[in-house]
Amino acid sequence: MLNTEFARDPRDVAPELLNKLIVAEDRVARIVEVEAYCGEEDPASHAYGGKTARNSVMFGPPGRLYVYFTYGMHWCANVVCGPEGLARAVLLRAASPVFGLDEMRLARPRARRDVDLCNGPAKLCQAMGIDGSMNGTELIDARGRLAIFDDGVDPPPTPGVGPRVGISAGTDLPWRWWVDGDSCVSAR
């Protein structure tokens, strides 16, 4: 996946990220659920209300990872999209483990079944070993620890579409997409 492909509206990028691979060091998972957040114009976005220390990565160049800490214990990860400066991003909500499952199980001892390793935004980060130290990391740099990789599996032609999860504003906007029928999707 080329960096320039992220320099677009997250509502276009998000469904195209379905079935792409996220690679973090020795672990690989296939993205099956995403949400778009549209910067200062989106009441559900962390960027609503302007730039702060926490959300500053979203205001930077596309193709970087925005990692935030929430609920006092969880990390979640977004891909920064474009146009640059508008703080738009795609939240990685769920993935299907592909490789490195032993490491994922070690990172998530609470997960009873393998399906529970990455079926939520904070679970995905915990399983993949993503935390705040990776905030702002380039996703495309082959030397980096993180990448999004296209292995030739196309996005679903007709993904599931619906409102975003866990927000209290902007609940009318259908900006969540998922691979319909996949057992690792976080919400039905």
Place this chain on the structure above:
DNA sequence: CTTTGGATCGTCT
């Protein structure tokens, strides 16, 4: 199976 409430702390008002 579904529902409920506790955990836990950085961030912004």
Place this chain on the structure above:
DNA sequence: GACGATCCAAAGG
């Protein structure tokens, strides 16, 4: 001082 782009265990049906 309030509240999260959440997760999990426990309790109830």
